[in-house]
Amino acid sequence: MNQQIYWHTTVEMPGESDLTPLPDKADVAIIGGGFTGLSAARTLAKHGAKVVVLEANTIGWGASSRNGGMVLTGLKLGMDIVLKRYGRDLARRLFQYSLDSVDLVEQIVKEENMDCGFARYGHLLVANKPKQYEALKSEVDFMEREFGHKVKLVPPGELKHEIGSGSYHGGLLDEVSGGLNPAQYVTGLARAAQKAGALLCARARVIKLERSGNRFVIQTERGIVEAGSVLVGTSGYTGNVTRRLQRKIIPIGSFVIATERLSDQLVAELSPKNRMIFDYKHYLNYFRLWDNRMIFGGRAAFFPENDKTIARSAEILRREMVGIYPQLQDAKVEYAWGGTLDFAFDMMTHVGEIDGLHYSLGYAGHGVAMATLSGKTVAEAMLKGNINEHPLAQASFPGAPLGLYDGHPWFLPFAGLWYRFLDLVE
Ligand SMILES: Cc1cc2nc3c(=O)[nH]c(=O)nc-3n(C[C@H](O)[C@H](O)[C@H](O)COP(=O)(O)OP(=O)(O)OC[C@H]3O[C@@H](n4cnc5c(N)ncnc54)[C@H](O)[C@@H]3O)c2cc1C
Numbered sequence: 001m002n003q004q005i006y007w008h009t010t011v012e013m014p015g016e017s018d019l020t021p022l023p024d025k026a027d028v029a030i031i032g033g034g035f036t037g038l039s040a041a042r043t044l045a046k047h048g049a050k051v052v053v054l055e056a057n058t059i060g061w062g063a064s065s066r067n068g069g070m071v072l073t074g075l076k077l078g079m080d081i082v083l084k085r086y087g088r089d090l091a092r093r094l095f096q097y098s099l100d101s102v103d104l105v106e107q108i109v110k111e112e113n114m115d116c117g118f119a120r121y122g123h124l125l126v127a128n129k130p131k132q133y134e135a136l137k138s139e140v141d142f143m144e145r146e147f148g149h150k151v152k153l154v155p156p157g158e159l160k161h162e163i164g165s166g167s168y169h170g171g172l173l174d175e176v177s178g179g180l181n182p183a184q185y186v187t188g189l190a191r192a193a194q195k196a197g198a199l200l201c202a203r204a205r206v207i208k209l210e211r212s213g214n215r216f217v218i219q220t221e222r223g224i225v226e227a228g229s230v231l232v233g234t235s236g237y238t239g240n241v242t243r244r245l246q247r248k249i250i251p252i253g254s255f256v257i258a259t260e261r262l263s264d265q266l267v268a269e270l271s272p273k274n275r276m277i278f279d280y281k282h283y284l285n286y287f288r289l290w291d292n293r294m295i296f297g298g299r300a301a302f303f304p305e306n307d308k309t310i311a312r313s314a315e316i317l318r319r320e321m322v323g324i325y326p327q328l329q330d331a332k333v334e335y336a337w338g339g340t341l342d343f344a345f346d347m348m349t350h351v352g353e354i355d356g357l358h359y360s361l362g363y364a365g366h367g368v369a370m371a372t373l374s375g376k377t378v379a380e381a382m383l384k385g386n387i388n389e390h391p392l393a394q395a396s397f398p399g400a401p402l403g404l405y406d407g408h409p410w411f412l413p414f415a416g417l418w419y420r421f422l423d424l425v426e
Contacts, residue, residue, distance in 0.1 A: 003310050005066055006258035006295070006335035007183035014059035014190050016202045022223045023199060026052040028382065029218050029227035031206050031242075033057075034064035035367060036233030036360050038189040038200075039108075039375025045196035047383055052227070053198060054220055056205035060186035062237055066339030067368060068256065068286050068297050069185075070276040071105050071178035072123055073098050073149070076347050076364035083146060086395060093391040095147045101369035102178060104376065109180070112195075114188035116180045117290070123177035123276040124154070126168040132280045133170035140172075149176075163277060164269040167324045179276045179288055182368060189372075206241050211356060229382055232359040233375065235367065236304070236340030239407075244354055246407035248399050249361055250343045253304040255313035256297035257321070258290075258335040259328065267292050270325055285320055294328060296321045305338025313338060341365050350397040351378050351390050358382055360392075 028044050030037040033055030044051045055061065075082060075098060083091040109118045127133035136153060143149045154162055154171040162171065194200055201222070208219035209230065218225045232242050236251040262270075271277065271289050278286035285298040298317050303309050314336035322329050344350055344362035349370055351360040358381075360374040374392065381387040399405065 001314060001333050002335050003307060003337065004335055005183070005337040006256075006293070007065055007069075007181060010181055010291070011184045011187050013065065013183060013187060014200070014202065016058050019203060019222070020199055020201050022201055022204060022220065022225055023050070023052055024226065026050045026199075026225055026227045028052075028229050028231060029054055029216065029225055030231045030233060032062070032233035032235065032237070033059040033190070033200060033202070034062045034233060034235060035186060035189065035371035036235065036375040037231070038186065038193045039372045040231050040233065040360075040379040041193040041198035041200070042189065042196050043376045043379035044383070045193060045198040049383070051198040052225060053193070053200045054204040054206050054218065054225070055200070055202050056237070058202045059190045059200050060183065063235055063339045063341065063367065064186040064371070065183040066256070066337060067182045068276070068288060068295065069180050069182045069290070069368065070123060070278075070286065070288065071102050071118070071180060071369045072276070072366055073102055073174055073176050074366075075349070076366050079147065080142065088146070090391070090394055092147060095149065097373065097391050098370065099149070099176065101373035102176060104373045105180070105185075105369050106178065108189070108192065108372065109185070112188055112192040114185065114192075116184035116188055118178055118180040118185070120176065121179045121274045121276055121288075122173055122175035123278070124162055124171050124173050126159075126163065126171040126277060126279050128168065128280045130169045136170065136172045162273060162275060163271060164327065165324045168279070173275070177276055179274070180368070181290060185368075209241055209357070216356070230357045231378060231382065232357055232361070233371070235361060235363065235371075236342040238342065238361065242357065242359075243407070245357075245359055245361060247405055248344060248350075248397055250345070250405075250409050251304050252299065252341045252343055252409075253309055253313075253338050254297060254299050254341050254365065255305070255310060255317060255336070255338040256295060257314050257317045257333045259294045259296075260332040260334050261292040262294065262331060264292070266327060269327065270294065285317075285324070287321070294321065294325070294331070304340040310336050310338045345398045345400060346395070348395060349374065349392050350395070351381075351387065351392040352397060353387050358387060362397075
């Protein structure tokens with residue numbers, strides 16, 4: 001088994017052989033070269049702004065080329081919680097935002113003629129326990145009544161038409177969601193941003209940020225850039241250059257394995273409609289097919305990716321996968337990798353301005369579509385100077401309770417145990 005990101009074998013990722021020189025000055029500097037940064041760069045450049053993307057590694061290196069490629073409606077939090085917490089008006093704006101985010105991915109893929117396999121495959125949430133299925137029953141009416149959104153209940157007896165596994169107790173289907181190959185998508189987005197006129201600078205880790213009058217002086221590993229404004233799109237890799245933001249984001253590892261190519265017959269049995277599938281657990285599993293491979297992810301370890309957490313997670317994920325699909329007992333796992341998610345303490349995505357810096361963070365595993373839209377809409381708000389009107393800027397961006405967090409998530413092992421416990425008893 002290779003500790004390699006399978007998606008990277010399907011496309012030529014932006015490299016570092018041709019390091020774009022840093023400009024001395026820019027209207028906007030964007031920190032982070034993933035979906036957020038590239039989508040924002042494309043929008044700003046299209047509006048005529050001089051934009052530079054500063055990426056510590058290579059463009060697309062972060063979560064954006066490592067994820068499951070699920071282009072999902074909704075937020076990380078259930079809409080019932082969002083409605084209770086924020087009221088009907090904001091909840092409706094937020095849900096609409098999530099639908100717009102899927103539409104935007106589709107639109108960009110078309111406009112930019114991207115070859116990334118985007119299609120509206122639909123997502124399927126499967127119930128691990130019968131009582132979870134009971135809870136799903138009320139979702140159909142709730143989503144229609146409150147958000148005018150149609151989802152379909154899949155009773156246990158009909159689940160075999162959706163998934164070739166006997167592990168689940170029914171499910172909920174949302175046919176608006178889609179799927180794509182994330183490495184191909186982020187590569188396409190990078191090309192689109194460049195075509196619009198943005199400069200994409202790899203190996204340009206930002207190491208210091210200072211204000212000088214109404215401008216920013218940004219020190220990178222490759223030199224200094226001066227910019228009128230800055231957008232932070234560093235997601236789970238947010239570091240101490242933006243310390244106040246780092247203290248609001250918990251980096252959490254998520255891991256993925258890819259099997260060898262499977263037969264057409266087996267593929268048709270595992271997921272006859274090629275859905276984006278995930279389960280109900282806190283320690284959730286998510287999986288889908290691509291090019292006849294089962295791409296199976298989960299939060300097997302809570303800590304971010306390194307050789308050890310990837311090797312351990314690969315074992316755990318294989319076990320989980322075979323538990324769900326005994327048909328894959330003999331399937332060879334060819335690739336295993338990990339990436340880091342960004343969770344805010346309230347599990348919401350937040351955009352706004354802090355110390356004069358614009359940011360868009362906290363996608364909590366829902367960033368393929370959301371980061372694309374947030375990058376675009378935050379860029380537009382930067383041009384108009386109205387970030388406070390953004391739907392994701394309406395809730396305050398909380399830090400840790402009692403300020404007990406300095407950016408090093410010491411509590412993750414305890415949180416991991418707690419969530420395993422909840423998965424047992426809930
Ligand atoms: C394993 C995994 C599976 C996932 N599955 C899904 C899924 O199926 N569907 C979904 O919607 N979401 C999923 N996600 C989440 C989604 O991938 C992210 O929300 C999204 O990619 C975030 O994009 P981004 O541009 O904000 O951040 P990233 O793509 O993580 O990019 C941030 C970049 O910032 C750079 N950076 C950090 N510090 C600095 C610095 N000081 N200077 C310069 N650059 C810096 C990093 O090098 C990195 O490249 C998954 C994530 C992971 C890890």
